[in-house]
Amino acid sequence: MKKIRESARDLKIVRECDVLVVGAGPAGIGAAVTAARAGADTVLIERYGHLGGMATGGLVILLPHMSSGGQRQEIMGNCQEWVDRLDRIGGAVHPSRRELGSSDPAVIEKWRHYFSFVVNDRVRQSVYLDPELLKCVLNDMVEEAGVNLYLHSWGCRALTEGNRVIGVAFESKEGRQAILGRVTIDTTGDGDIIASSGAGYEGSMDSELRSAQLALVFRLGNVDFRAFCAFQDSNPDKWEETKKKIFALGKFRLAPFPTNRNDVMWVNNWVPGRSCLSVEDLTWTEVNVRKIMREVRDILAAETPGFEKGFILDTASQLGTRGSRRLKGMYRYTMNDVKNGTEFDDAIALLPSLRKTDENLFQIPYRTLVPQNVEGLLAAGRCFSSDGPANNLTNLIPHCVAFGEAAGLGAVLANEAGVSVRDVDVQALQRRLTAQGAVLPDRVKAAKALA
Ligand SMILES: Cc1cc2nc3c(=O)[nH]c(=O)nc-3n(C[C@H](O)[C@H](O)[C@H](O)COP(=O)(O)OP(=O)(O)OC[C@H]3O[C@@H](n4cnc5c(N)ncnc54)[C@H](O)[C@@H]3O)c2cc1C
Structure with missing residues (x-):
């Protein structure tokens, strides 16, 4: 193959911030809004002109399996805030809180034609949403949180010093520029920043999987x-x-x-x-x-x-x-974890299964967001550290929002304590996630109560 060498050039640093989030899909919104609300000077870069990623621009307008069939709803936090805000402007359809877990034939009849609303004869919290209204809602959330937003800006590569990511180079109509962040969070879905950061990644996917299509x-x-x-x-x-x-x-x-x-x-x-x-x-x-x-x-x-x-x-x-590069993280979430319902001390999300056959809720550990050897970088969303089959079951929109929230707070806690993202006080992270509405495993809560 013929090649041509591009000449080296100096990049203008247009901004320096505490938390730099690249990609404004479900995970990126979760990360940026959470970090900014926690007081961090936060920048969010998005290649397109709107927020929401697959949930808006991809016209993937279903938030499925936010509850697992009981009366409790496991996925709350930021994702539930989307739904609450959409409800106020007529932008969502979903069962009421009272209908969750119901096996009443009249309630089942009402929802059975809505994919993922009735599983094993019980009503789940799933939501069909209006993508144009969601774009507006996400703009509001980002603006109110005080996130510094760069639309039409394509994150090109990680800028590194040794094994530390110090920011990203991005391209826009203004040319190639740089933004520096104390912590960078890759929420591009495709792991675009991971790929040039030195943190390893895996990309292969069984072609039969939903995620490979x-x-x-x-x-x-x-x-x-x-x-x-x-x-x-x-x-x-x-x-x-x-x-x-x-x-x-x-x-x-x-x-x-x-x-x-x-x-x-x-x-x-x-x-x-x-x-x-x-x-x-x-x-x-x-x-x-x-x-x-x-x-x-x-x-x-x-x-x-x-x-x-x-x-x-x-x-x-x-x-x-649906699926792409995945970080080689401190922990790789696998199909064995799915099958066994593995419990983690550092669980940052509790996910209902999308399959009828799984009885366990899936616990996702914070370490799946943290690279093995690279500093100053987290990954959230569908590029979190996981094997292909497990990723296939744990990369839905509500899941990715939850991972984003954990990454956003993880970055803030690392900066506040002046430590590496891998040394964050996980119990403090869990406490703060719970305080902002996340539902975490009962065991985590019990352990905290004893502490
Ligand atoms: C057709 C289809 C149907 C699906 N069905 C469902 C469903 O019904 N329900 C469900 O919950 N999930 C569904 N999924 C899965 C779900 O949509 C994704 O897994 C989820 O959106 C991933 O969120 P994310 O934030 O990780 O990535 P994405 O949603 O892909 O968001 C990534 C964001 O980063 C931006 N970006 C990417 N690269 C760059 C870059 N280099 N620089 C700047 N910005 C960048 C993108 O423009 C985008 O805004 C479906 C997916 C597809 C494709």
């Missing part, structure tokens, strides 16, 4: 979700036939799901065999899902009640990437 999500407007549900119930075989025709179009799965409105549905899809780190594959997916999308609409309109007058409302402005 790309998507270009789109929405159909002027549909009737209730009419579609009635059709699915009364004509399951006919619906199966239509689904087969749709899958045959591109040889990958596409499926319509509800939204927060009866007249809009989102079409999720799973494109196998393409990497979200390959420009060629990203381009292929953008072009080819759009080709199929028009035929999907036509087949649905011709064959499926509820879609007769449907039109393509929009496509996601961000390509759907």
Whole structure:
């Protein structure tokens, strides 16, 4: 391959801060808002013009499994604040608190067509949200917290001194510049900063896993979700036939799901065999899902009640990437931990499973956010330290917000104590997470009560 050498240049340092967060998806919002509220001078860099990552630009509009089927809701904190704020402006649909854990047939009937709302005949807290309203809500949260926001700014690489990350170089219309942070948090989803930091990462993913598949999500407007549900119930075989025709179009799965409105549905899809780190594959997916999308609409309109007058409302402005680089952290969360429900003294999140078969709640340790050998860096969101199959089950939006909150506070505590992010007082971290609404394992709480 031919190569050309770029000349070295000095970068303008446009800002120095306590906590530098790169990537404003679910994890980045959790990290930046939490750090700023805790008093840190915080910068958030995002490559696009809006906040929310997959949850807004990716049109991934479902916050699933925030509770595990009982009356208690395990995922609270920042993610619940999204929901509370959306509720105030009519931007979310979800069961009421009183309905959580219910097995009442009338309540089940109300929610059973909403994916992930009823699991094992119990109602869970899951939320369909309006992505445009969420962009506004996240702007408000970031602004009110006092985060210094840089949109249209693409974090390019970690700036390092020895084994310490001291900030990032980023590109924008103003050219290449630098921001320095006492702690940098990689919340790019794809681990873009980890990749150049010297902290190791793993990237391989079993191609069968959900996380290995790309998507270009789109929405159909002027549909009737209730009419579609009635059709699915009364004509399951006919619906199966239509689904087969749709899958045959591109040889990958596409499926319509509800939204927060009866007249809009989102079409999720799973494109196998393409990497979200390959420009060629990203381009292929953008072009080819759009080709199929028009035929999907036509087949649905011709064959499926509820879609007769449907039109393509929009496509996601961000390509759907479910799994990518993952940090080599002080602890690697694995499928064994999933199976055994491993308990951790440094648990920073308690996650309900998305599978019917897991009885345990998953505890995620703080050490999965901390690199093995590099200082001044944390990673949160889907790039946390984990094996592929475990990551596949623990990288949902509510999970990533929770990891972000822990990373944001971890960075603040490290700075306050003048210690490495790996030496943070974990009990203090857990206390502060709990104080801001996070639900942590009972064992952690009991240990603290004894202390
Ligand atoms: C099609 C699809 C369907 C899914 N379905 C669901 C679902 O129903 N419910 C659910 O909870 N989860 C679902 N997921 C998974 C979930 O959306 C992601 O795992 C989650 O959003 C990850 O959050 P994150 O903050 O780690 O990363 P992301 O959401 O990817 O956010 C990363 C952010 O960083 C920005 N960024 C990236 N690189 C850079 C850079 N170099 N410089 C600056 N900014 C950068 C991005 O623009 C983005 O804003 C789905 C994912 C996909 C793709």
